[in-house]
Amino acid sequence: MQQLLAGCPKSDCCRGIGFSFCGIVDSKHCQILSSNDKYSDSAGFDLAGWAQSEFNLPLRLENDARTALLGEWYAGAGRGSNDIVMLTLGTGVGGAAMIDGKLLRGKHFQAGCLGGHLGVNHKGRICACGNIGCVEAEASSWSLPAICSAHPLFEESLLAALPCISFERLFQIAANGDACGLAVRDACIEVWAAGAVSMVHAYDPEVLILGGGVMNSAQEILPAMSEYIHRHAWTPWGKVMVRAATLMDRASLIGAVPLFETESQ
Template sequence: MFNPMQTMKALSIDLGGSHATLAVVENKQILISKEIAVDSLGDLLPLLPEFKTILFQLLAHIQVPVSSCIGLAMSFCGMIDVHTSRVVSTNLKFEDALGLDLPGWCQREFGIPFALENDARMALLGEWYAGAAQGAEDVVMITLGTGVGGAVLAGGKPLRTRQVQGGCIGGHIPVLFTGRRCTCGAFGCMEAEASGWALPSIAKEWPGFESSRLAKIDTINFRSLFEFAREGDRVSIELRDRCLHIWACGTVGLVHMFGPERVIFGGGVMRSGDEILPYIRDYVRKYSWTPNGTVSILPAALGNDAALLSAIPLLCGTASQLS
């Protein structure tokens, strides 16, 4: 069982679309880590020997034997069956992962237990263990980036369902039924209306785009959008305000659905969190039905470390479920 007072070490891999971070963690601390570039359009299997080499190098560097680690946790950018630690769906990332026996690989190469989980749930578990969700039992986490991620902690446990996506596709909550077609197949998802991948095409269709500063840059992203809006570019202001409205509306939907005491916002777009969170706080306060009081809307505290730091609670949870 999970005992927060006990000192425990684990191996942790955060596998993203363009990079992987490998680490040795001890409770709420990353002892040592290394980031490498990966290409999610390629396969995962050829990367596994490199992961093994790096993890053993990290262990050797800090003189920790692998046998003292309680397991290896991996955060994966797709949907996971946590009971078998297998990838169920990947949305065009590391497509070969669906057929891989990762627990078998881990047992063969490291001789320790393995746990696999969706990256959004790992980020939330990390924030619950060591970051902005500490002490809370009911939490929604939303990550604003290339896509819009989501995860739910209900009654102190990550919300998981037999249909695997339970609670972890909050970015695909519909906010506009007449809206844009999303990569998931639905219309008007929060992600289709306000995310990094959707922003360039939304901007290019916006009235007056040609005369906007956005039309003069090669890559339209949220960093530029917020910067140009601050400097008074009309189209950027309108687009920024529309995105804030979309995110706030989606947040109300998630608040009504899951009844969280806190909503934690993470992801790269939160560089502009000082402009995003006050708007969402105000909107949620005005337009959500929360009889038990105000929902706290907070920035994530751990950034990219959150998924790595979820290794200990994930592995302990897996162990307690299996025992």
């Protein structure tokens, strides 16, 4: 960071530090509120004070799915729309919502960002958040190995020989006709789509963006999810546009720009 700042041609060319975090954050007071076990010692850390004392710069803190949505809105798949919901499919599942050009945060900063913790199966798997049958408990990278090994055809599947089961490998194995792989792949896509329908019902978007590392396999995911969402979402005005994120890993980075540029964000 000091090197980056030293390379700035003018002393005022850096507006501040954007900090994107995988948990519930108080963006008003720059505080991490809850991280769901990950980086559990981060809650309460004075990030704004650190940025000021170390770099003499202001800091904006936001949840990572919200910054991804902001980035896609500013320069990616959400350009031209002000009513967007996003799901990020990865180790966990993140969510974010924008209504009329404004990020939704809510009284306790939880609005929209718990898209991965919408219940899709009330008799399902225990989630890390304490709920049962959340989207990410039923279909995410952290829950995938347990989902695969619980399938009745797992022992006969190529998946059983893998040292580590990822969605990338699952999609490859399913494409070769592996019965367990096909069943788990299709079930995960339905879980994400069911969560997406709930996001549509909750936040009334015109665009739904799917991002996160799992979307490197977008060609396997997008058509089936779009079909499910269009079949099941109650949207009498028309069809939600379902799009793959275009900025991918850079979305949160670029999302820091509107955090500083737009006072309302």
